[in-house]
Amino acid sequence: MPGKHNLLSNVPTALAEELIENLFAGGDFRVERIVSRGHRTPTDFWYDQTEHEWVLLLSGAAALRFAADARLVELGPGDQLHIPAHCRHRVEWTAAGEDTIWLAIFYRD
Numbered sequence: 001m002p003g004k005h006n007l008l009s010n011v012p013t014a015l016a017e018e019l020i021e022n023l024f025a026g027g028d029f030r031v032e033r034i035v036s037r038g039h040r041t042p043t044d045f046w047y048d049q050t051e052h053e054w055v056l057l058l059s060g061a062a063a064l065r066f067a068a069d070a071r072l073v074e075l076g077p078g079d080q081l082h083i084p085a086h087c088r089h090r091v092e093w094t095a096a097g098e099d100t101i102w103l104a105i106f107y108r109d
Contacts, residue, residue: 007058011035011099029107036062036100041090051106053083060100063092 005023012019019035041047046067057075064073064081067088073081083089085108094100 007033007103008101011101015039029105032102032104032106034102034104036060036091036094036102037098038094038096039091040093043090046088046090048086048088049083049106050085051108052085054080054105054107055083056080056103058101058103060098061095062100062102064089065092 015035015037018039019033021033023031023033025031055075057077057079059077062075064075064083065071066073067090072092075081
């Protein structure tokens with residue numbers, strides 16, 4: 001029988017690193033819950049994924065930077081963004097005083 005899970009609950013009090021939970025996956029996709037609290041990508045690193053990524057910010061705030069044009073995209077609750085495969089990006093910042101909770105779907109064509 002399917003189980004109910006609230007994406008905004010069960011967040012650990014202490015988060016030394018981002019919390020990444022695989023919620024479910026299929027042949028060419030996976031769905032993750034990511035919890036950040038002031039976390040960011042190191043300034044000398046860019047994500048360059050082989051999968052497309054769609055993210056929805058459920059709570060908190062964050063900004064992503066894209067390597068191609070140095071564009072900074074700020075996100076708040078309810079904002080969603082599609083990141084094509086091999087679109088180099090990084091998390092520039094997440095809110096330090098609150099949980100930033102993302103729902104991320106990774107998929108292949």
